[in-house]
Structure formats: structure tokens, C-alpha cells
Amino acid sequence: MLGSHPCQPRAGLRERKKEQTRRRIIEVALQLCDSQGFDATTVEQIADAADVSPRTVNRYFELKEDIVLAPTEDWGRRVATELRKQPITGNELLALHNAHLAVAERSGDDETLPFAWFQQMQRIMRGSAAVRSRSMDFIDTKTAELNAALAERLGLDSESLTVRLIAGTWHAVMRAGMECQTALTECSPAAAPELMIEAVQTAYDEFKRVCAFPMAAAE
Structure with a gap:
């Protein structure tokens, strides 16, 4: 002993x-x-x-691009943890949305994952096709924990079509929102979390308006 x-x-x-x-x-x-x-x-x-x-x-x-994109992996782990706390209502996109915003609301006080890193990452991505290209692969390979949390909630395999569709849709909504919020990369790190929340909320609302509701009506 x-x-x-x-x-x-x-x-x-x-x-x-x-x-x-x-x-x-x-x-x-x-x-x-x-x-x-x-x-x-x-x-x-x-x-x-x-x-x-x-x-x-x-x-x-493995690659220089992976260093730049590393904050995405760390953020995914935090969202996965928060996702496991969300109530199961049958709307997993909403659960992902709420989990993401919960992490964003606390990010200003998270010294282990500075929001300035995301601002730098976004600026670098805008200037580098190689980093933008790698970021698409990164979503598949570095968000495994988030997919696992989603699969647990659905009782499915993390590689199932349903899990991949939901996760892929959410990543697309979030990415579009952040890329369209150009002020996000230029504001102070203290103001950035609030702008990120606004950007993601706007993108989510627009997704529901142009995709979810028309599809439901057509059915």
C-alpha cells in the first residue's frame, strides 16, 4: 500500500x-x-x-490545421456533457441548440477555453482554404463524443443515419450562423459570447422558418 x-x-x-x-x-x-x-x-x-x-x-x-481547429473539439466535449442533461422531448435539434447556448453562456468565465481562440480560429479559416476544408473533416472525426451523446438519447448507434443527419444539420446551422455574424471575429472577447448566442439563435430560427415548418406543412 x-x-x-x-x-x-x-x-x-x-x-x-x-x-x-x-x-x-x-x-x-x-x-x-x-x-x-x-x-x-x-x-x-x-x-x-x-x-x-x-x-x-x-x-x-496530426496536421497543422488540426492545431487551429482544436478549440472545436474541446467545445464539442462541453456541448456533449450539456446535451446529456437536456430533457428528452423528441426534438433533438432543439436539445442541441439549448446545450450549445448553455455552454456559450458560460464561456465568458471559462479560462480553459478562451473565446478569443474561436475568434482567431474564425479569422484564420476565412484566410485559408486548407483550414476551411479540414474543418469539414474535423466535424466528422472530432465530434465523436457529441455524436455518442446524441446516440445515447436516441437509443441508436452513433454511426446511424439518424444520428448523422441530426448532428450534420445542427453543425450546418451553427456554422452558417457564425460565418454570417462578421462582427463576431472583431469584437472584444468579452462581447463575443453574446454575439455568438445571437448568431446561433438567428440561424436556428431561420432554419425552422425556411425548412422545418414548410416540410411539416407539406407532409
Whole structure:
């Protein structure tokens, strides 16, 4: 028993250090790519600014694009956690909408996932076709936890058509709302969460107006 105690704090410390390194890589990569352009920024520059080796960067992230898009993965985990708390009403798009807004409302106080990261990410995406292209793959590969939470609620496999359709529809609505809210990337980080909520709400309402209600009426 005595020999087991020293190992437990070390394991926890290792995980914290790994997360700190990951966050540092993300932070400096977003700063560099935002200030000097995605194509002009190298993995070597990111590694040097983060005080790690290029091999370490590659160990955490498969592609340079993945570093820029990493906040999306972290946000997806938070939304998945919130989705599991939502009541089951049969309207999973509404549940996703409410879960997303609940996370957004708390994001201003979340120091582990600064909203400034999303602003930088959006600016970089606008200037880089490679990042925009990768973001589409990222939705499929890096939101597995969100899909799993949705599948649990529906009693289906996470790869089922129903789950993929609902998740894909929600991602499209959210993405359209954020891309159309151009002020989101230029305002202060403190004001950004409120603008994001407004953008997503507007897109969701418009989706219901042009798609959901006409389809229901036609049936």
C-alpha cells in the first residue's frame, strides 16, 4: 500500500502537464497563424514559440490545421456533457441548440477555453482554404463524443443515419450562423459570447422558418 501512493500524484501531474503543453501549442499556433497567416506559419515556428520540439507538436496534432481547429473539439466535449442533461422531448435539434447556448453562456468565465481562440480560429479559416476544408473533416472525426451523446438519447448507434443527419444539420446551422455574424471575429472577447448566442439563435430560427415548418406543412 505504501508503495502505491507516490504513483498517484505523479500520474495526475503527467496528465496536467500534457494538457498544459497542448494548450500552449494551441495558443501560440493561433496567435502566429492569426498574425502572420496560416501558410506563412511553420510547425517549427509553433514549436519554438511553445518551447517544445516539432516532434512534440506532431505527437499532439496530426496536421497543422488540426492545431487551429482544436478549440472545436474541446467545445464539442462541453456541448456533449450539456446535451446529456437536456430533457428528452423528441426534438433533438432543439436539445442541441439549448446545450450549445448553455455552454456559450458560460464561456465568458471559462479560462480553459478562451473565446478569443474561436475568434482567431474564425479569422484564420476565412484566410485559408486548407483550414476551411479540414474543418469539414474535423466535424466528422472530432465530434465523436457529441455524436455518442446524441446516440445515447436516441437509443441508436452513433454511426446511424439518424444520428448523422441530426448532428450534420445542427453543425450546418451553427456554422452558417457564425460565418454570417462578421462582427463576431472583431469584437472584444468579452462581447463575443453574446454575439455568438445571437448568431446561433438567428440561424436556428431561420432554419425552422425556411425548412422545418414548410416540410411539416407539406407532409
